[in-house]
Amino acid sequence: MxxxxxxxxxxxxxxxxxxxxxxxxxxxxxxxxxxxxxxxxxxxxxxxxxxxxxxxxxxxxxxxxxxxxxxxxxxxxxxxxxxxxxxxxxxxxxxxxxxxxxxxxxxxxxxxxxxxxxxxxxxxxxDATSDEPSGGWEWNPGAARTVLIAGDETAVPAVSAILEQLPADARGVAFLEVPEARDALDVRAPEGVDVRWLPRDSSSDKTDEYGARLVEAVRAWADEWAAADASGAGATSSAGLASEPPAASNELPAIDDEEILWEVPEPRDDAAFYAWLAGEASAITTLRRHLVKELGVDRRRVAFMGYWKLGRAEG
Ligand SMILES: Cc1cc2nc3c(=O)[nH]c(=O)nc-3n(C[C@H](O)[C@H](O)[C@H](O)COP(=O)(O)OP(=O)(O)OC[C@H]3O[C@@H](n4cnc5c(N)ncnc54)[C@H](O)[C@@H]3O)c2cc1C
Missing domain, CATH: 2.40.30.10 (Translation factors)
Known part of the structure; x- marks a missing residue:
């Protein structure tokens, strides 16, 4: 065996x-x-x-x-x-x-x-001595050099390692929501990737809401990109945020309350854009709806991962 x-x-x-x-x-x-x-x-x-x-x-x-x-x-x-x-x-x-x-x-x-x-x-x-694949990892940008990375504190370890391993010519942005400003850690990222820490305590009206700052920041960024894409003026056109006709696979299967969202695309060699989003499940589900349903981002370019769910123990 x-x-x-x-x-x-x-x-x-x-x-x-x-x-x-x-x-x-x-x-x-x-x-x-x-x-x-x-x-x-x-x-x-x-x-x-x-x-x-x-x-x-x-x-x-x-x-x-x-x-x-x-x-x-x-x-x-x-x-x-x-x-x-x-x-x-x-x-x-x-x-x-x-x-x-x-x-x-x-x-x-x-x-x-x-x-x-x-x-x-x-x-x-x-087990490095096994010939079987370990699985258990999702970061898979293929040929994409433009990235959107977003996570809360539970995803900071993964995002830190991802940023360290990105090629020097990678471009894009990484949003990291953390409990407070002092939780912004030192991370190494390529020059073209803007790392933005989002401490919850600095948010005036959303102090306790896990994921609220992340959702707000990613939405604002994606809206701006989509607008630039539509006008043909932005870097997004070449990055291809939503440059393909909506795929049949862009229909969103429903995620019920019991399920935790985990949707990762097959690797693509042609993709110019790749997104990786992980954190509290409801926040990631909200982002999925906004990016895929409202902005028409090709879901075959985005990994959505609920890392934990507020009020529910793992297991
Ligand atoms: C692929 C993957 C990788 C992960 N990597 C990391 C990692 O490197 N570091 C890390 O810290 N976590 C990571 N997590 C998240 C971690 O598994 C959960 O936070 C886990 O629930 C913690 O277990 P627990 O025993 O502390 O709480 P549980 O017994 O699972 O939950 C008890 C209660 O605490 C709440 N809760 C769970 N996590 C948090 C939190 N972070 N903040 C506030 N409330 C919470 C739950 O909603 C529940 O109400 C990862 C999850 C996944 C799926």
């Missing part, structure tokens, strides 16, 4: 760095991580959190560990949450994850409040 593209890695907390009021970088270490893969800049992994009573005693092992994990009774099933590899140094057996500390509301955020050096942690991540 082929070795699965993903496996469980046994690690411990090697370092903890509070980077800002809401971002905590944890460096996981362990010899096991010398085999970890990192296949795309927005590579997602799973963090298996310890149970207070039994730690990791009941986490199943082996190729079908996930099925076995699902079959466990609630009280013995360790919580699993999705995170992004912010950086990986397999040659050193190290992997960084940037956690958003959002209070005591969820097991992952609670864990980050009490995490200690040396604490054990299990991660489900790509």
């Amino acid at each position: 082929a070795k699965p593209g993903y496996r469980v890695f046994d690690t411990h907390v090697g370092a903890i760095e509070r980077m800002s009021p809401h971002f905590v970088r944890v460096t996981f270490r362990g010899d096991d991580l010398r085999e970890v893969g990192w296949d795309g800049p927005d590579q997602r992994i799973k963090v298996i959190l310890p149970l207070e009573s039994t730690g990791f005693a009941d986490v199943p092992s082996g190729g079908d560990w996930f099925t076995a994990w699902r079959a466990l009774p609630d009280e013995r099933r360790n919580p699993i949450r999705t995170y992004t590899i912010r950086d990986a140094r397999p040659e050193l057996g190290e992997l960084d994850v940037d956690f958003v500390a959002h209070g005591d509301g969820g097991p992952a955020s609670r864990w980050i409040g009490t995490a200690a050096i040396g604490a054990r942690m299990l991660l489900v991540a790509p």
Whole structure:
């Protein structure tokens, strides 16, 4: 049987760095991580959190560990949450994850409040020794050199890695909504990509609304682009924001309240424009409607990803 593209890695907390009021970088270490893969800049992994009573005693092992994990009774099933590899140094057996500390509301955020050096942690991540594809990453601009990137704080780790890995001639804009101004981190981006931080606390009338600043900024930017496109005056014409006739595939399937939006296009070699949007699910759904339905942006050029949903625990 082929070795699965993903496996469980046994690690411990090697370092903890509070980077800002809401971002905590944890460096996981362990010899096991010398085999970890990192296949795309927005590579997602799973963090298996310890149970207070039994730690990791009941986490199943082996190729079908996930099925076995699902079959466990609630009280013995360790919580699993999705995170992004912010950086990986397999040659050193190290992997960084940037956690958003959002209070005591969820097991992952609670864990980050009490995490200690040396604490054990299990991660489900790509296995570099496997021939199977790991999947688990979506950034796929094809030939596009003009990009629109938008995310909230949960997407900042992915966006930071994406910006670092963009080619030097990339152009476009990255909008990042964060809880407060001090959460704007240092990021490296090509000169032609404008990185705009959107702290929620500086918004006068939308202080608590997750995604409101992001929606506002992306809409304003896209409206301006669409207007320039229509007049033929803007850079958008060459970037092709909406330069093709509306495709049949631009019809939007409905997203009901139970579902979390996850819609990613097939890679295209001809695309001049590519957009990647991730964050709180309702905000991303609003942006999808505006971009695709109202502005006619070809949805085969945009990845829409609900990373979490307000009021709903993952899992
Ligand atoms: C592909 C992918 C990559 C991700 N990468 C990262 C990453 O690198 N770093 C990161 O911090 N997160 C990341 N996330 C988001 C993370 O998985 C969620 O925030 C997750 O819900 C956190 O788990 P929890 O145990 O803290 O809260 P849960 O138990 O899942 O939720 C409990 C409550 O907290 C709320 N909640 C969840 N997240 C937040 C938040 N950020 N702010 C405010 N309220 C929240 C929920 O709506 C719910 O009401 C990623 C998600 C996906 C799908």
